[in-house]
Amino acid sequence: MEYFLKLLLSGTTKGSIYALIALGYTMVYGVIQLINFAHGEIYMIGGFTALIFGGFLYSMGLPAPVVLLISVILAIVYAASFGFTIERIAYRPLRNKPRLSALISAIGISIVLQNFVLLAQTEKYLAYPSYLPDLPFLQPVKQYINATQFIILIVTALIMVFLTMLIKYTRIGKAMRATAQDKDMAQLVGVNINQVISITFIIGSSLAAIGGVLICSYMGQINYYIGFIAGIKAFVAAVLGGIGSIPGAVLGSFVLGWTESFGTGYLSSDYEDAFALLILVLILTVKPEGLLGKNQKQKV
């Protein structure tokens, strides 16, 4: 029973890691139906930015929580400007072209960004300091869950709530939903869809940056390639939960995390990816739109 509980918790941790990245994926997809393969790289760049500024600020003698706060904000600014720029130069010119063109463009951007970091920074693995505070009340249960895991869980929940509220109750949220439903119609009623899409990318990239800082703090290391591996898993999670749906991305991530964790725990870690993809195939055969995906009506 104790073993089961431990596996459940590690599955939850894994799930919330995937969810942090999957949320940005699903949001961009929800609005413009584009699988933004460069999302994983934005996450990696967010992590790197916080590492660089964090190291600089820490050497100036600032206390850890202040360093964390400033470097997260800088990471968000940096990642968001990357997201904004990518959309402008790589996706917007292709918006009215066949969908495949934008997809290939996204893969291209992903490779460009990886190599940019490889050349501009390093190909080596770097140690990632944990600026996150040690939570004393978690001491008694630390072999089940540590402070970083706990913070990742809380942040994932907060982001999910924030995004849901944003999309449901705000003006920009309404504009996003309108753009998602029908770009031309939205434009006709006065929605500036270019602005809406830019904002979507800025929000998605900011979330990726937060994820980058938290997950790298948890792993204790960073390298130019981490975004690719995490991005693929997050993409699977988003599809599993129903791509385009915010709660779906979180649910899909947890289902994926639990599957991998229990598969590893009770069977073998050799087939971790096989379990993950098997569950994806199973769910998609029963429910092709994903767990919480909307059954989109074909446009005539």
Next chain:
Amino acid sequence: MKKRVLVLSGVLLALSLVLVGCQGGGGGSIKIGVAGAHSGDLASYGLPSVNAAKLVVKEINEKGGINGRKVELVVEDDQCKPELATTAASKLVSNKVVAVIGHICSGATKSALGIYKDSKVITISPSATNPPLTQSGEYPNFFRTIAPDDAQARLAVTFIAEKLGLKKLAVLHDKGDYGKGFAELVKQFAEERGIEVALFEGVNPGAPDYSAVVNKIGNAKVDGVVWGGYHPEASKLVQQMREKGINVPFISDDGVKDNTFIEVAGKYAEGVYATGPTDTTQNPLAIKAIEDHKKEFGSEPGAFFLNAYAATQALLNAIAKAGTTDYDKVVAALRSEYVETPLGNISFDEKGDVIGYGFSVFQVQNGKYVELK
């Protein structure tokens, strides 16, 4: 027109006779082949061996050569490609070399070895680590100045059994050729010694989280964890193990014996064991060889330089001791004579593996890898 062709072919024929004559009549010098990757993407593995052989040969020739005969090098490139290695081998054999220093990559070495064996040419590789090259017993003409891949696993298991006295292990790997190969050999040798391998699993390299498999290690109640693979995963595993209060010894391979591991894993690296090639760079002969290289070529030597230096020394020493270039006598001398080299005082066993140089166990102590004697 016809006349011209006739004259031309006549001239060519005469020329080729002269050339053949030259080759056949060069009995004065002892010819040694040097083969390996000297161009292409693996050239950095092969070129240092050429420099090493040149340095050793230069020194010998300045002292008057071996038994009054000068030593001459014949260099052939195989780019580490098996198909080019056979061509290089044929060229060296037709050039009547006594022995070859090379080849560099295991695959290329294997494809060339048959040709050398048929022509009775001794082959000493500074870098081919594939175990069957010596252990199959197929190539009595083959020697190497590097320990085979399985020596590392054997050393790790001996250390686990005799020094640490562990009884129950978890063996994990990264599913790659190198890591999985090491892990499988550790499992095999451990079981031969009666050590239980309670857990044998591959994990996904690069994954953000290993807590599930770490929980599994905790649940298996093992008293040691062996990791076959590289340092990025090792540091995540050690960190997550220690955080969950699993404080059993962590033993790994050359892929972890890298200072980046200590930088990344930080305080969690403390106490970790890793096997790696014995460090001989403080050996006076190694210091001299490296200095000579800097003087002669103006740069730091590259990969397998000291191994190739030792291989050339061992070969020339055996020829000197045998007093002849006769295949059987030189082979016997290689197996019986010890020679002082930058790798230490070395000889070869009956299979052709080096004696006196190999892997050592290192432990992270106060943020540094320290060799355990």
